[in-house]
Amino acid sequence: MRHGQGGGRNGDPRGSGRSAGAPADQATVRRSNLSLVLRHVSEHGSRSRSLVAAETGLNKTTVTSLVGELVARGLIKEIGPQHAGAVGRPGLALALDGSGVGALGIEVNVDYIAAFATDVANRVLIDRRVGFDAMGSGPDRSLDELAGTIREAVSDLAAFGVTLAGITVAVPGLIDTSTGTVEVAPNLGWYGVPVAERLSAPDIAPDVPITVDNDANLAALAEFTTGVATGTPDLVYLTGEVGVGGGVIAGGRLLGGADGFAGEVGHVMVDPSGERCGCGRIGCWETKVGLAALVRMVTPERAYGVGDGVVRDPEERLAEIELRQAAGDRRVGEAITEVGRWLGRGSTTLVNLFNPRVIVLGGYFARLARQIIPVAQAELARLGVAGSAARCSFVASDLGFGAASRGAAGVVVERVLSDPTIIGIRRITPSNPEGDADRMPPNVLPLN
Numbered sequence: 105m106r107h108g109q110g111g112g113r114n115g116d117p118r119g120s121g122r123s124a125g126a127p128a129d130q131a132t133v134r135r136s137n138l139s140l141v142l143r144h145v146s147e148h149g150s151r152s153r154s155l156v157a158a159e160t161g162l163n164k165t166t167v168t169s170l171v172g173e174l175v176a177r178g179l180i181k182e183i184g185p186q187h188a189g190a191v192g193r194p195g196l197a198l199a200l201d202g203s204g205v206g207a208l209g210i211e212v213n214v215d216y217i218a219a220f221a222t223d224v225a226n227r228v229l230i231d232r233r234v235g236f237d238a239m240g241s242g243p244d245r246s247l248d249e250l251a252g253t254i255r256e257a258v259s260d261l262a263a264f265g266v267t268l269a270g271i272t273v274a275v276p277g278l279i280d281t282s283t284g285t286v287e288v289a290p291n292l293g294w295y296g297v298p299v300a301e302r303l304s305a306p307d308i309a310p311d312v313p314i315t316v317d318n319d320a321n322l323a324a325l326a327e328f329t330t331g332v333a334t335g336t337p338d339l340v341y342l343t344g345e346v347g348v349g350g351g352v353i354a355g356g357r358l359l360g361g362a363d364g365f366a367g368e369v370g371h372v373m374v375d376p377s378g379e380r381c382g383c384g385r386i387g388c389w390e391t392k393v394g395l396a397a398l399v400r401m402v403t404p405e406r407a408y409g410v411g412d413g414v415v416r417d418p419e420e421r422l423a424e425i426e427l428r429q430a431a432g433d434r435r436v437g438e439a440i441t442e443v444g445r446w447l448g449r450g451s452t453t454l455v456n457l458f459n460p461r462v463i464v465l466g467g468y469f470a471r472l473a474r475q476i477i478p479v480a481q482a483e484l485a486r487l488g489v490a491g492s493a494a495r496c497s498f499v500a501s502d503l504g505f506g507a508a509s510r511g512a513a514g515v516v517v518e519r520v521l522s523d524p525t526i527i528g529i530r531r532i533t534p535s536n537p538e539g540d541a542d543r544m545p546p547n548v549l550p551l552n
C-alpha cells in the first residue's frame with residue numbers, strides 16, 4: 105500500500121488503517137464512513153454536503169446523517185452558505201471544527217521536556233520546552249516531572265475549553281508501543297520503564313489515553329505531514345540531540361520493523377576503535393555526530409556528565425558554541441566540519457539502504473545546517489554507491505527541537521481522524537439542518 109504520493113496530509117502514514125478482508129459489521133462501516141467524511145473535509149477544506157457526497161461516493165442521505173453525528177461530536181461545524189458553482193439552492197458548507205478537542209504531545213529528552221498541543225483543526229495551543237536533566241534524574245523523578253508537565257497542559261487546555269482526546273509521549277529509545285513501555289533508552293539510562301502505565305495514574309490526566317513512541321519516528325511523521333519535506337514519500341529524518349535518532353518514511357509510510365524498533369541509526373557502528381557510546385557499545389554513529397560529541401570536541405570542560413552540574417537546554421549550548429566561533433575559536437569550525445564529514449559518511453549507508461529523496465536534519469543539526477550540509481553533501485556524493493544518481497539532498501528542518509512533540513500531537517489527531525467515535529457526543533443537533541438559517545452559528549465565518 106502506498107499512501108501520501110504527492111500529497112501532504114492524506115493517508116495514514118502510521119499504517120493504523122483498516123484491515124482488509126474481515127467482514128465489516130454495521131458499526132465498523134459507520135465508523136469508517138465517519139472517518140472518510142471527516143478526513144475528506146480535513147484534507148480538502150470546507151465544502152457542501154453535496155460535494156462531499158459526490159467526491160467520496162457516499163450517497164447524500166448517508167452524508168447528512170454522518171455529518172449530523174460529526175457535528176454532535178464537535179468535529180465538524182457548519183459555515184456558509186456555500187455557492188461554489190453548485191446548481192440550485194445554496195447549502196451550508198461544512199468545515200473542520202475540533203476546536204474543543206485537543207491533542208497533546210510530550211517529549212522527554214536527555215536535557216529537556218517539550219510540550220506541544222493542538223486542537224483537531226491543527227490550531228496550536230501549547231508549544232514550549234523547558235530544560236530538564238532527564239539523564240541525571242533517573243526514570244522516577246523524570247516521570248514525576250512529566251506528570252507535572254501533563255497536569256499543567258491539561259489545566260491550560262481546560263482554560264481554552266479544550267478536552268484532550270489523547271496524549272502521546274516521545275522518548276529517545278526503543279519502545280514497546282503496545283504497552284507504552286520504554287524497553288531501552290540508552291541516553292536516559294532507562295530500561296523497562298512502564299511510562300504509559302505510570303502516567304495513566306488517576307491524578308494526572310484522568311480518562312485520557314496515553315501512548316508512547318520513539319522520538320525520531322514521531323518527528324519523521326511531523327516532517328512528512330507539516331515540515332520542510334511535506335509529502336515527500338521517501339525521506340529519512342535525523343535528529344541531532346545528545347544522541348542521534350532516525351525515522352524512515354518509505355513509500356509514504358513510517359518504517360517500523362518487526363518490533364517497531366527500526367530507525368535506530370544512532371547506534372550503527374561506524375568506528376570500531378572509537379569512543380564508548382551511551383548504549384555501552386563502541387564507535388556508534390552518535391559518538392561522532394551527536395551534540396555530546398560536538399560539545400566534547402569544542403568545550404571538553406563542559407562535556408555532558410562532567411560539567412558544572414548546571415542543566416543547559418540544547419539551544420543554550422548551541423548559543424555558547426556559536427559565541428565561541430564568533431570570537432574566533434577555530435576549534436569550533438573544525439569540530440563542525442568533522443561532524444559534517446561523519447554525518448555524510450553515516451548517511452551514505454542510509455542512502456544505499458533506503459534511497460531517500462531527502463534527508464531532513466533536525467535538532468541541533470538544523471541550527472548548524474549552513475556549515476554542516478555542504479560538507480555532508482560532498483561526502484555523500486563521494487561515497488554513495490549510486491553517486492549523484494541517487495539525487496538525495498540534506499535539508500534543514502524548520503521544526504527545531506519541537507518536531508517530536510509536534511509529531512506526537514499529530515498522532516493523536518490522526519487517531520481522531522481514523523476513528524471519530526473516540527470523541528464523545530457533545531451536542532444534540534437536528535438531523536438535517538442544511539439550509540435552516542436559524543441553525544446557522546451566530547458568527548458566520550467567511551469561506552476561503
Ligand SMILES: [Zn+2]
Pocket residue numbers: 370371381382383384385388
Ligand atoms: Zn550506541
